[in-house]
Amino acid sequence: MRRRILLAAPFLPLAGAARAEGWPRLLEDGLGRGVAIPAPPRRIVGIFASNVEMLASLGLVPRLVGIEAYTRFPPEVVNLPKVGGRLGFSAEAIARLEPDLVVMTPARQAAHLLIEPLSRLGIPCLVVLHSDLPRIFANIDLLARATDTEERAAELLRGLPARLAAVSARLAGRPPVRVFLETSSTGRGAYGTPRPDTYTMDILIRAGGIPALPPLPAAGPAQVSGEAILRADPDVYLVAGRPDQAAEVARRPGFDGIAAVRQARVHVVSRAELLIPGPRAVNGVESVARILHPEAFPA
Known part of the structure; x- marks a missing residue:
């Protein structure tokens, strides 16, 4: 019953999280959707290898609770529960993991299949698009703001563009x-x-x-x-x-x-x-x- 109440009121912060400074947050994802995140997520589902890799780069592997079947990196995630694969994705499998954030791209109809049912359950979904390297960097920044890992992202986003600049110089x-x-x-x-x-x-x-x-x-x-x-x-x-x-x-x-x-x-x-x-x-x-x-x- 408690779980049902929480799902029915997705934007009421949990006890203890309500006092977190800067929360709740309203972020705009790659589809231009406003996504409300009540508190720093503690249970994250990452769909597709790219999104898991970005989350891992922010030090979030311990918070991951589910992935899709074709994610292989980093090695620590490969035994996590699977929520789908080449044939599609299961909103029910995701909901059973009780995530407080799901990150996905539109590939393989993931966004089309998952956003509506997960939103009805009160589970925030961020959709990211990867058109070029600057957009990848912007997505890392977005995920950092969604997960309260801005300091880690700032360090990462200083190093990656600097490496690109070094190649350009050569x-x-x-x-x-x-x-x-x-x-x-x-x-x-x-x-x-x-x-x-x-x-x-x-x-x-x-x-x-x-x-x-x-x-x-x-x-x-x-x-x-x-x-x-x-x-x-x-x-x-x-x-x-x-x-x-x-x-x-x-x-x-x-x-x-x-x-x-x-x-x-x-x-x-x-x-x-x-x-x-x-x-x-x-x-x-x-x-x-x-x-x-x-x-x-x-x-």
């Missing part, structure tokens, strides 16, 4: 390198690659790259054909995956004629650093910059 005056990033392969001659105006493309550009292929259309699969890659003839070919996947590129029909293959400039890169929009994206800028411009980073 690359100043150097022409960008024509690059193709393969993020997936269908096995039938189609290859995934990032769209423009995404955090992954922002990483490549900040690392001193320029897309070898024309921009993908806004709609439809984020894939290109092998023929399109051959015509583009990239100078550097990056594979987000395993070394054996990068080694396989040269064995594809016709790919031995690509400049990147002829010059032995096919490299494996970290999926976590390029495809998960969290603090490690800055690692991705640094590592890709060293690949594209090795002369700018002497040993």
Whole structure:
């Protein structure tokens, strides 16, 4: 009965939390929604690896009580209860964990499926969008204000932009390198690659790259054909995956004629650093910059 009363009155602070200075807080999330958080959250559900990584960077692993099935970092969270996965998410599973904050992105219909039922239960939901690296930094700041971890965020947000600035300084005056990033392969001659105006493309550009292929259309699969890659003839070919996947590129029909293959400039890169929009994206800028411009980073 006590739980039902608390759910029915979501914005009445709990005893002891009512006197916390600066609370309750009203924050605006990535969808422009006003989200009221009564007190510093103590039980957080993080949906998607990127959001868990940002929460972890703020020292919030001890407060996490649930994740989705494909979150693998940091290792301390992998055994937490799962609230969904590739096939969808369960508002009931989340509610059973009694969270006082849920963080999500709109991917896989998470926001569409969860915001309304969780809001009816009085569980605050923050939706974040990751369009580029500055937006990732802004999301870290938002989560810090939502969780009373501003001091930790301030330190983090001094270091990450400074590292980007150091890369920019090393690359100043150097022409960008024509690059193709393969993020997936269908096995039938189609290859995934990032769209423009995404955090992954922002990483490549900040690392001193320029897309070898024309921009993908806004709609439809984020894939290109092998023929399109051959015509583009990239100078550097990056594979987000395993070394054996990068080694396989040269064995594809016709790919031995690509400049990147002829010059032995096919490299494996970290999926976590390029495809998960969290603090490690800055690692991705640094590592890709060293690949594209090795002369700018002497040993």
